[in-house]
Amino acid sequence: xxxxxxxxxxxxxxxxxxxxxxxxxxxxxxxxxxxxxxxxxxxxxxxxxxxxxxxxxxxxxxxxxxxxxxxxxxxx
Amino acid sequence: xxxxxxxxxxxxxxxxxxxxxxxxxxxxxxxxxxxxxxxxxxxxxxxxxxxxxxxxxxxxxxxxxxxxxxxxxxxxxxxxxxxxxxxxxxxxxxxxxxxxxxxxxxxxxxxxxxxxxxxxxxxxxxxxxxxxxxxxxxxxxxxxxxxxxxxxxxxxxxxxxxxxxxxxxxxxxxxxxxxxxxxxxxxxxxxxxxxxxxxxxxxxxxxxxxxxxxxxxxxxxxxxxxxxxxxxxxxxxxxxxxxxxxxxxxxxxxxxxxxxxxxxxxxxxxxxxxxxxxxxxxxxxxxxxxxxxxxxxxxxxxxxxxxxxxxxxxxxxxxxxxxxxxxxxxxxxxxxxxxxxxxxxxxxxxxxxxxxxxxxxxxxxxxxxxxxxxxxxxxxxxxxxxxxxxxxxxxxxxxxxxxxxxxxxxxxxxxxxxxxxxxxxxxxxxxxxxxxxxxxxxxxxxxxxxxxxxxxxxxxxxxxxxxxxxxxxxxxxxxxxxxxxxxxxxxxxxxxxxxxxxxxxxxxxxxxxxxxxxxxxxxxxxxxxxxxxxxxxxxxxxxxxxxxxxxxxxxxxxxxxxxxxxxxxxxxxxxxxxxxxxxxxxxxxxxxxxxxxxxxxxxxxxxxxxxxxxxxxxxxxxxxxxxxxxxxxxxxxxxxxxxxxxxxxxxxxxxxxxx
Numbered sequence: 001x002x003x004x005x006x007x008x009x010x011x012x013x014x015x016x017x018x019x020x021x022x023x024x025x026x027x028x029x030x031x032x033x034x035x036x037x038x039x040x041x042x043x044x045x046x047x048x049x050x051x052x053x054x055x056x057x058x059x060x061x062x063x064x065x066x067x068x069x070x071x072x073x074x075x076x
Numbered sequence: 077x078x079x080x081x082x083x084x085x086x087x088x089x090x091x092x093x094x095x096x097x098x099x100x101x102x103x104x105x106x107x108x109x110x111x112x113x114x115x116x117x118x119x120x121x122x123x124x125x126x127x128x129x130x131x132x133x134x135x136x137x138x139x140x141x142x143x144x145x146x147x148x149x150x151x152x153x154x155x156x157x158x159x160x161x162x163x164x165x166x167x168x169x170x171x172x173x174x175x176x177x178x179x180x181x182x183x184x185x186x187x188x189x190x191x192x193x194x195x196x197x198x199x200x201x202x203x204x205x206x207x208x209x210x211x212x213x214x215x216x217x218x219x220x221x222x223x224x225x226x227x228x229x230x231x232x233x234x235x236x237x238x239x240x241x242x243x244x245x246x247x248x249x250x251x252x253x254x255x256x257x258x259x260x261x262x263x264x265x266x267x268x269x270x271x272x273x274x275x276x277x278x279x280x281x282x283x284x285x286x287x288x289x290x291x292x293x294x295x296x297x298x299x300x301x302x303x304x305x306x307x308x309x310x311x312x313x314x315x316x317x318x319x320x321x322x323x324x325x326x327x328x329x330x331x332x333x334x335x336x337x338x339x340x341x342x343x344x345x346x347x348x349x350x351x352x353x354x355x356x357x358x359x360x361x362x363x364x365x366x367x368x369x370x371x372x373x374x375x376x377x378x379x380x381x382x383x384x385x386x387x388x389x390x391x392x393x394x395x396x397x398x399x400x401x402x403x404x405x406x407x408x409x410x411x412x413x414x415x416x417x418x419x420x421x422x423x424x425x426x427x428x429x430x431x432x433x434x435x436x437x438x439x440x441x442x443x444x445x446x447x448x449x450x451x452x453x454x455x456x457x458x459x460x461x462x463x464x465x466x467x468x469x470x471x472x473x474x475x476x477x478x479x480x481x482x483x484x485x486x487x488x489x490x491x492x493x494x495x496x497x498x499x500x501x502x503x504x505x506x507x508x509x510x511x512x513x514x515x516x517x518x519x520x521x522x523x524x525x526x527x528x529x530x531x532x533x534x535x536x537x538x539x540x541x542x543x544x545x546x547x548x549x550x551x552x553x554x555x556x557x558x559x560x561x562x563x564x565x566x567x568x569x570x571x572x573x574x575x576x577x578x579x580x581x582x583x584x585x586x587x588x589x590x591x592x593x594x595x596x597x598x599x600x601x602x603x604x605x606x607x608x609x610x611x612x613x614x615x616x617x618x619x620x621x622x623x624x625x626x627x628x629x630x631x632x633x634x635x636x637x638x639x640x641x642x643x644x645x646x647x648x649x650x651x652x653x654x655x656x657x658x659x660x661x662x663x664x665x666x667x668x669x670x671x672x673x674x675x676x677x678x679x680x681x682x683x684x685x686x687x688x689x690x691x692x693x694x695x696x697x698x699x700x701x702x703x704x705x706x707x708x709x710x711x712x713x714x715x716x717x718x719x720x721x722x723x724x725x726x727x728x729x730x731x732x733x734x735x
Contacts, residue, residue: 025304025339026159030575032343033154035189049378052475053484053574060217061186062580064471066483066573 007042007054008070015043016075023072031073035059042075096137096146097256098174102166103181104193105152106579108209110134112181112239113149114591116249132505133169134595140249145256154189156196156300158307161510167307170200171292177255178204179248184214184221184236185580187358191350194230195265199296203259204232205251211236211244213580218361226357231263240585264295265353267345270333275299278326281319282312289315302327303339368581372468381472388465389491392456396495400448407448411440427620434616438609441654442601449526450600451593453492453499458592462584467576474574480557481564483574486516490556493523497696498604500525501703502596511567514704518712519560521692521700524552527655528688534659536684539672544681548688555689555723559715604698611653611694618646638682638724641666641675651687653694658687678731682724690720 010016018040021028035058036042045062046055053064065073103109117136134149150169151162158164170178180197182190197204208214208221227234233251237244266272278298282290290297290311300308301323312319330338374380415433422429460466470484477486485507493500500520504513524532537545618627624646628635631645643665651658662683663669671680691713692700700709 028340028343029155029157029159029303032347033157033159034575034577035186035192035347037344037347038340046372046376048471048475049382050475051478052378053471053576055376055471055578059186059188061189062578064467064474064484064574064576064578066474066478066575069573069575 004074005076006071007044007056007065007073007075008067010044010054010075012044012047015041017041019074019076021072022074027069027072031069034063035061036063036073096144097176098146098148099177099179099252099256100148100150100170100175101179101181102150102170102193102197103152103207103209104154104183104190106577107152107181107183107190108239109152109181110149111585111588112179112207112209112237112245112248113147114588115239115242115245117147117149117591133165140253153193155193156296157303157305164307170202175202177252177259178202179207179252180204181207181209181239184208184211185217185219187214187219187221188347188350188354191353192346195346195350196296196299198230198232198262198264199293199299201261201293201295203255204262205248205255206230206232206234207248208234208236209239212238212241216364216366218363220359220361222357222359226353229263229353229357230265231261240582240588265349267349271330271341271345274326274330275302278302278323281322285316285319286312299342302330303342304337371581375465376468376471381468385469385472393495396449396452396456399452403448404444407444408440411437411444415440427617430616430620431613434612435609438612439605441612442605442608449496450499451597453495454502454593454596455589457492457499457503458589459584461592462582462589464579464581467578470574470576471578480560482512482515482560484576486512486519489516489520490523493520493525494529496525496527497521497523497692498600498699499596501696501699502600504703514708515560515563515567517700517703518563518715519556521696521712522552522556522559522689522716524549524688525655527693530656531659531684531687535662535671535680539680540677548685551685551723552688555719559719600695600699604695607694607698608653615650615653618649634721637721638686639728640679640683644683648687648690651693652691655687655693676731677735678728681731682727685727686720686724688720689716689723691717 004019004022006022007016018036018038020038021031021036023031031037040058043057044054045057048054048064051067053066054070055062055064057063101109101113113134113136116138117134133151136147138145138147148169150166153163153166156163156167156170158167169175178197178200180194182194184190194206206227208223211221214221221236223234223236233255235244235248235251237248239245275295275298278301279294282294282297282301286294286297297308297312301312304327309320309323312323327338330341334341375384415437418433418436419429422432424430424433460469466485466488469488472484473487474484477484486504489500489503489507492503497520500523501517504517504520507513507516532545532548536548618624627649628642628645631648632642634648635642635645644662647658647661647665650661662671666674668674675683691697697709697713700712704712
């Protein structure tokens with residue numbers, strides 16, 4: 001099986017599109033609250049040192065997403 | 077039975093404070109809602125806890141013309157979905173308390189996400205005014221909003237404001253007042269036909285079956301049930317469990333026709349709706365670049381970010397403690413002189429004099445904590461909060477705090493603890509989840525504050541050398557990390573990780589910072605200060621009735637276990653009152669400042685380690701109680717006491733091997 005590409009693997013300054021959110025109700029809702037949905041365009045602004053969080057820009061807002069959470073966001 | 081109970085509770089609540097119209101502020105975090113509140117609220121504004129939980133909201137009376145209104149600032153929420161405690165409480169408030177008008181504050185520079193909450197609030201069917209805040213920010217981003225068109229679409233009045241500069245606030249409240257008297261509800265915004273049909277069907281079912289039992293909008297209930305929201309689901313389950321089958325059928329229908337679960341369908345629908353409203357009412361031009369867009373290149377950088385973090389905190393602490401001690405020293409001297417003059421004026425043998433002097437000392441002690449340290453400290457905290465630096469700190473520290481089971485933001489109270497535990501415990505409020513607040517308050521109380529530093533330096537540093545003092549700090553760090561890890565293991569987190577908005581930097585306003593600081597100071601004044609005064613009076617009584625020996629005897633189990641002289645007993649009680657007192661009283665109790673003549677090196681080490689770890693001081697206990705309530709405060713008191721005993725015992729064994 002091919003591992004899907006997830007947000008945590010994306011390099012700084014790249015732009016990706018959310019394919020799906022691989023998580024339960026809680027994860028989906030929390031990301032939904034921040035305005036992150038499938039088909040949304042995400043810009044990666046920064047990737048924290050030593051397994052730190054990822055800073056993204058979406059709909060004009062900057063959001064920090066912890067590594068664990070980022071692994072659940074499938075992108076292309 | 078159940079039905080009746082629910083109704084009577086909500087009826088009773090509705091009567092509370094019904095004298096004045098209730099205006100409620102609702103909005104997403106960082107939308108400037110609290111800034112708006114502080115702009116209009118009086119200095120008598122109070123923070124209250126929701127019953128039974130640590131989530132707080134702020135309320136105040138405001139006077140407009142000759143009428144008084146209640147204005148309530150609910151915790152910021154991103155949506156009406158019950159994900160955490162703040163969401164739940166805000167929801168519960170909106171659904172069961174009396175709300176005459178909602179002011180929905182939104183950050184105009186991020187319209188599409190903000191409108192998602194607005195759409196849900198409209199479903200509540202409560203009169204509402206939309207406040208487009210931070211309109212200057214939106215302009216800078218090149219966003220022009222056609223308010224007439226937007227107001228027409230949503231069916232509610234819209235006012236543009238810049239709360240941080242006080243602009244537009246007056247016209248906002250003019251609209252709000254109109255709403256109080258001629259309240260009109262907004263429109264339901266319709267989306268895709270097939271989704272609307274399912275919502276409408278479910279709404280009909282709910283209206284037919286639950287009309288009297290559930291006092292709020294069935295439209296909202298229908299969409300929330302389709303979103304699998306547990307809070308609403310439980311409400312229905314309690315009253316009409318048999319309805320769940322029909323609800324599931326509706327969910328399935330949506331899931332099958334759209335190929336994903338019904339909550340995703342509703343979310344996507346709402347997202348698309350708000351995007352399309354934005355497209356129709358806003359135009360976006362080229363944004364103007366601003367210095368704020370560049371500053372994160374440094375402050376959030378993987379290397380420079382950490383460097384600046386350390387520098388900023390060192391400067392902050394130095395500033396506070398330099399300035400603080402400059403003010404504290406003369407202040408303490410003044411109160412000592414004053415206490416002495418009371419003693420000489422009145423007969424020092426009289427009980428009355430003793431109590432009066434001690435109360436006076438307690439008052440003085442409070443002032444000597446509040447003015448020099450707490451006030452500048454809370455001002456600094458408010459500054460970092462308002463400028464928007466704290467989320468950046470959380471971003472940088474997330475990876476470290478993860479290792480002890482917390483996330484980034486929790487580092488702030490811990491660092492603050494090195495100054496004074498009182499503001500550190502108060503600082504845990506910046507964390508969203510009650511569990512994180514508890515763990516970080518627990519950690520914060522174990523951090524050696526400035527008072528404990530004087531003991532470490534004055535005893536261990538002075539008699540055993542600087543390296544030993546450093547060792548105590550290291551030991552403390554290890555114990556704190558281990559205890560933190562332990563506690564977060566037994567309280568596993570439900571949220572899967574950090575998702576934190578990093579807002580743009582804002583220029584803080586002095587007025588708002590002072591308001592915030594005052595609200596927090598009030599907590600200290602009401603809770604901790606009286607305890608300090610009472611404690612001081614009790615110590616006076618012990619002294620007056622010559623109970624010192626009895627106290628020493630009572631504490632002899634502790635002193636015997638630790639192998640300390642019995643006279644040390646009372647100093648431990650003084651230490652709970654104010655940490656640095658345990659050292660000063662040690663000199664008094666032993667009758668000498670040449671401690672080495674009466675205590676061995678091991679005993680000094682054991683005493684210091686015990687005092688560093690055991691029971692937080694009264695002021696800290698006070699704010700702990702305010703924040704966490706009795707059980708958890710008791711846990712911290714008990715835990716630190718046992719921990720200190722164990723560590724003291726270990727040190728005793730180790731010391732006897734070394735010295």
